[in-house]
Structures are given as structure tokens and as C-alpha cells.
Amino acid sequence: MQNTIKVERAKMELTQADLAEKVGVSRQTINSIEKGRFVPSTLLALKIAHVFGAKVDHIFSLEPEDWDEG
Numbered sequence: 001m002q003n004t005i006k007v008e009r010a011k012m013e014l015t016q017a018d019l020a021e022k023v024g025v026s027r028q029t030i031n032s033i034e035k036g037r038f039v040p041s042t043l044l045a046l047k048i049a050h051v052f053g054a055k056v057d058h059i060f061s062l063e064p065e066d067w068d069e070g
Helices: 005-012 016-023 027-034 042-052
Strands: none
Touching: 005 016, 005 027, 005 042, 016 027, 016 042
């Protein structure tokens, strides 16, 4: 899954730690999501989108391989 968290953070001049505090997770979690190593829960994705004043599908988008089974 792709995301635009880094770009959105830059627009709002937020650090990973700032965003993490706003959504109640660690900075490492935000880092892992940004790098595509961790897929957030629906609740966390909604919280992140809310901080940016955006819809979830503006922040997160599926890649073709996300549709593969197995």
C-alpha cells in the first residue's frame, strides 16, 4: 500500500513524532507506515487522515500487488 504521509506531514510542518503524538502511536510506527513496512489498522488510518483533514483514500492507496491473493 502506498501513502502520502511524508508529503502531508511536510505541508503541515509536522515531524513523525508530532504526528505520532496526535494519533496515539510511537514515532517508529509512523516511520514504518511511511516506509510501507507496516499497514495501519482502519482506526489508525482514519485518525491519520483526520489530522491531515483528508479522506483516507487521499492518504493511502492500493498498489497492483495488493490485489494478489495469498
